[in-house]
Amino acid sequence: MKQRAWFQATCPDPAFRNGQQAVKDAKAVCSISEWRDEDTLDTLAAAYAETGxxxxxxxxxxxxLTIKDIPPLDAKRIQHHLTLFQQNRPIRL
Incomplete structure (x- = not known):
């Protein structure tokens, strides 16, 4: 479900993007992970960006970024995403 949410939030082809469904899926996965997984929270952030x-x-x-013991490369990636969101830009892969 997380991979589908990421794909629907970030796909370069607009025909495959669905921000509302991505938010729904990402919220479900965040709930399962008890909101403690940085990758899942990043996916939810990307989904919200897709919806504007x-x-x-x-x-x-x-x-x-507040999750304890994030691997440095993951923190760098999420920080880059945060910068995009602060510029009102969604992620496009």
Whole structure:
């Protein structure tokens, strides 16, 4: 479900993007992980960015960065995403 949410939030082809479904899926996975997984929170942030809700995207990316013991490369990636969201830009792969 997390991979589907990421794909629907970030796919370069707009025909495959579905921000609302991505938010729904990402929230479900965040709930399962008890909101303690940085990768899942980053996926939710990307989903919100796809819907144009950059305030929520920024909030969840920032929350992801507070997770304890994030691998440095993951923190760098999430920080880059946070910067995009602060510029009101979604992620496109």
């Amino acid at each position: 809700d950059f305030a929520s995207a920024t909030r969840y990316a920032a929350q992801a």
